[in-house]
Amino acid sequence: MTLWFLRGLRRGVVTTRYPARPDASAAALPTPPAFRPEALTRALADRLAAACPSRALARDGDALVFDVGACTACGRCLAEAPGAATSSGEFELAATLPAHLVKRIPLLAGGGAAAPATEGGSP
Amino acid sequence: MTAVRAGAAALPGLLSQLGRDAADDARPVITVAVPAASLEDAVRRLAAHPGARLADVFAAGGGPAAGRDAAAAGPVVLRLVWGLDADRGYLITESEIEGERYPALSDIAPAAFYEECEIYEQFGIRPGGGKPLNRVALPPQAATTPGQAPPRLGRAPVEPPGDVHALHHVGGHAFEFPFGPVRQVGVESLYYGLVTSGEEVVDLYLFTWHKHRGVEWRLQGRTPREALFQVERTEGLGAVGNAWAFAVAAEAALGLEPPAPAARARAVALELERLYNHAAATAALCQSTGLVIGQAAAEIALERLLRVNAAAFGHRYLFGVVDIGGAAAGPDAAVLRRDLPGAYGELCRAADALLATNSFLDRLEATGILTQEAARRLGLVGPVARASGVATDTRVDHPGPPYAGLPPAVAAATAGDVLARFRVMLAESAESVRLIGDLLDAGAGPGRAEPVGTEPGGSQPRGETREARGGPARAGMAARSGLGWAESSRGEALAWVALDDTGRITRARLRPASVRNWRGFDDACRSQNVFTDIPIIEASFWLTVAGTSR
Numbered sequence: 001m002t003l004w005f006l007r008g009l010r011r012g013v014v015t016t017r018y019p020a021r022p023d024a025s026a027a028a029l030p031t032p033p034a035f036r037p038e039a040l041t042r043a044l045a046d047r048l049a050a051a052c053p054s055r056a057l058a059r060d061g062d063a064l065v066f067d068v069g070a071c072t073a074c075g076r077c078l079a080e081a082p083g084a085a086t087s088s089g090e091f092e093l094a095a096t097l098p099a100h101l102v103k104r105i106p107l108l109a110g111g112g113a114a115a116p117a118t119e120g121g122s123p
Numbered sequence: 124m125t126a127v128r129a130g131a132a133a134l135p136g137l138l139s140q141l142g143r144d145a146a147d148d149a150r151p152v153i154t155v156a157v158p159a160a161s162l163e164d165a166v167r168r169l170a171a172h173p174g175a176r177l178a179d180v181f182a183a184g185g186g187p188a189a190g191r192d193a194a195a196a197g198p199v200v201l202r203l204v205w206g207l208d209a210d211r212g213y214l215i216t217e218s219e220i221e222g223e224r225y226p227a228l229s230d231i232a233p234a235a236f237y238e239e240c241e242i243y244e245q246f247g248i249r250p251g252g253g254k255p256l257n258r259v260a261l262p263p264q265a266a267t268t269p270g271q272a273p274p275r276l277g278r279a280p281v282e283p284p285g286d287v288h289a290l291h292h293v294g295g296h297a298f299e300f301p302f303g304p305v306r307q308v309g310v311e312s313l314y315y316g317l318v319t320s321g322e323e324v325v326d327l328y329l330f331t332w333h334k335h336r337g338v339e340w341r342l343q344g345r346t347p348r349e350a351l352f353q354v355e356r357t358e359g360l361g362a363v364g365n366a367w368a369f370a371v372a373a374e375a376a377l378g379l380e381p382p383a384p385a386a387r388a389r390a391v392a393l394e395l396e397r398l399y400n401h402a403a404a405t406a407a408l409c410q411s412t413g414l415v416i417g418q419a420a421a422e423i424a425l426e427r428l429l430r431v432n433a434a435a436f437g438h439r440y441l442f443g444v445v446d447i448g449g450a451a452a453g454p455d456a457a458v459l460r461r462d463l464p465g466a467y468g469e470l471c472r473a474a475d476a477l478l479a480t481n482s483f484l485d486r487l488e489a490t491g492i493l494t495q496e497a498a499r500r501l502g503l504v505g506p507v508a509r510a511s512g513v514a515t516d517t518r519v520d521h522p523g524p525p526y527a528g529l530p531p532a533v534a535a536a537t538a539g540d541v542l543a544r545f546r547v548m549l550a551e552s553a554e555s556v557r558l559i560g561d562l563l564d565a566g567a568g569p570g571r572a573e574p575v576g577t578e579p580g581g582s583q584p585r586g587e588t589r590e591a592r593g594g595p596a597r598a599g600m601a602a603r604s605g606l607g608w609a610e611s612s613r614g615e616a617l618a619w620v621a622l623d624d625t626g627r628i629t630r631a632r633l634r635p636a637s638v639r640n641w642r643g644f645d646d647a648c649r650s651q652n653v654f655t656d657i658p659i660i661e662a663s664f665w666l667t668v669a670g671t672s673r
Binding site: 053 | 349352443
């Protein structure tokens with residue numbers, strides 16, 4: 001403990017650098033999706049929202065609302081829209097406010113009328 | 124898997140038939156309709172049948188209208204699932220209960236008491252005899268929160284269940300020491316009612332309802348594939364075992380048989396799950412005995428095993444591997460062959476050092492003894508039962524693909540103490556590593572059964588049913604049900620699923636191994652143990668509260 005205290009005094013910091021080194025195993029972890037706005041239509045956004053089991057996705061007008069805090073990185077949206085969603089590779093999601101975890105992604109591909117609710121929607 | 128429906132009169136003939144079917148690897152599941160008036164007699168016969176154990180008891184609403192509108196459904200149907208281990212089959216009795224009473228099953232099969240309490244809370248029917256029942260699932264505030272209906276599967280009981288153990292007494296110099304439900308960091312919510320005269324544990328009872336999430340209630344109305352998401356999360360440390368049992372149940376209902384490589388992929392994931400859980404239990408044993416160096420060594424092994432999981436399957440806790448009809452992900456065989464020996468070697472080094480540390484072994488030996496008689500009486504499963512001389516293992520007793528061709532050696536002991544459970548876990552870990560090698564040699568990969576009715580080359584992707592894509596499974600298909608099981612790291616996981624004619628779930632029963640084994644925990648704690656033995660016993664059981672409070 002004394003050594004850590006003296007080390008902190010000498011360097012002016014009491015914590016270690018983070019990460020000490022890149023974690024090679026992180027590449028194998030599932031991570032929340034990243035969406036390509038130019039590939040998103042309203043219909044596709046509705047399908048993505050229906051496919052999301054943790055209700056992290058919803059469509060609000062011409063935006064896809066993505067609550068990263070509710071995402072479990074299950075990968076269902078990647079399977080539903082491989083051209084519009086990719087794995088972000090980002091798993092460190094700390095934020096000072098929950099609202100900072102909610103993203104609004106514009107639906108730049110427009111078009112596509114809102115799809116009717118699918119039968120597979122959550123009850 | 125074959126399912127037969129018959130009446131109670133056919134019971135003796137069916138029991139002898141089971142053994143013959145099992146010889147053909149038919150994995151028989153027999154369903155017998157037993158009138159409520161004959162239920163007591165049937166339970167006595169089955170309880171006396173050699174190798175039979177009551178594996179689960181659950182209820183459902185009487186018809187397709189059951190579920191969230193269960194109050195409008197017909198009579199409650201009581202189902203008893205019997206594991207006929209000697210005959211390598213399962214038998215389900217179905218009894219329609221008119222009125223609010225049924226024969227007291229726990230008077231004949233004591234293992235049924237927990238489920239009698241659960242069924243009373245969920246469906247409002249109770250066993251005869253007027254014995255007091257405990258609160259086991261819904262918290263007291265569930266029924267009184269304004270504007271919030273409790274996640275109940277059927278109608279509410281007339282009188283709310285009690286909040287204390289029915290047979291619990293405090294007298295003489297004993298006093299009650301409440302502990303929980305909030306415990307130390309990272310440990311699940313659980314309330315111990317400890318009765319003690321100072322240091323010795325006189326009695327112990329548990330409240331597990333603080334964590335109840337109504338998972339079975341939430342699965343109603345979903346397709347099996349939608350439901351799989353919640354099933355995997357019912358008990359995070361048992362994701363593969365529970366998902367596999369649920370998938371087998373859904374596959375039985377849908378008539379699907381997974382491709383052989385996919386079945387082997389599931390088994391690789393299941394054995395990896397067993398490995399990391401046993402490593403975690405080893406670390407917990409070290410923590411509970413204050414052996415921080417041993418704990419660090421075991422946690423290094425645990426972390427390496429979790430990283431192997433992530434590299435091999437893409438998820439540290441192996442979520443997303445099991446699929447309805449097969450496996451959504453296959454193992455990276457090269458990664459497993461390269462990294463698993465090192466990670467397992469880490470566990471072996473920690474275990475070897477622990478087995479040579481007398482101060483550790485002294486705390487484990489003769490602690491938390493569970494007798495063979497108690498393990499049988501309470502219907503315990505997994506390493507807890509095997510360490511008490513009940514060598515039941517569904518991979519051997521009820522083998523399905525791929526274990527029918529790759530039977531594991533079942534590790535067992537007779538002492539029934541914490542040390543016996545630790546040794547059983549270590550032996551099972553070695554066997555899991557051997558099995559993974561054999562499974563990889565045979566070929567393991569993703570794949571899904573081709574559902575009936577999908578046109579080859581049609582517009583639907585290979586292996587996708589309309590059900591899988593969120594629509595009905597098959598228009599006009601008959602309502603069906605199925606039973607599934609898997610040998611999770613904690614023992615036999617069971618699931619039963621009923622689907623309506625659109626392929627949606629009307630009732631899903633999940634019975635993780637934790638549900639069975641918690642009922643043996645208080646017996647083990649009472650066997651001349653002191654306060655400080657309780658964390659050691661809990662680590663050796665390595666159960667989850669989430670699994671029982673689902």
